[in-house]
Amino acid sequence: MTKEATMTRTVRVEPIKEERDDVILVSGWRVVDVTEENAPQEVSRHDTEPEAIDAARAYERDSTVEPGSEPDDTQDYDADDPNVGKFR
Numbered sequence: 001m002t003k004e005a006t007m008t009r010t011v012r013v014e015p016i017k018e019e020r021d022d023v024i025l026v027s028g029w030r031v032v033d034v035t036e037e038n039a040p041q042e043v044s045r046h047d048t049e050p051e052a053i054d055a056a057r058a059y060e061r062d063s064t065v066e067p068g069s070e071p072d073d074t075q076d077y078d079a080d081d082p083n084v085g086k087f088r
Helices: 049-063
Strands: 011-020 023-033 041-046
Touching: 011 049, 023 049, 041 049
Parallel strands: none
Antiparallel strands: 011 023, 023 041
């Protein structure tokens, strides 16, 4: 079993940007697996940020059932939520 298969995955949600004439356009959102710091991998693309956040949460949650993984119950992405990072 590889190290990658036995750890809770960590992902990042980031905008898909395109620069045009001094304007930055956001055309969508991507979920990137950053478990391996030196080898980030795009997991999925979404039209809206909330869709990407939901996908990121599901991806990390699904990885917690892999053997040797720690529960992922402190990660959250919504900075407007006052309970971010708190156990619920």
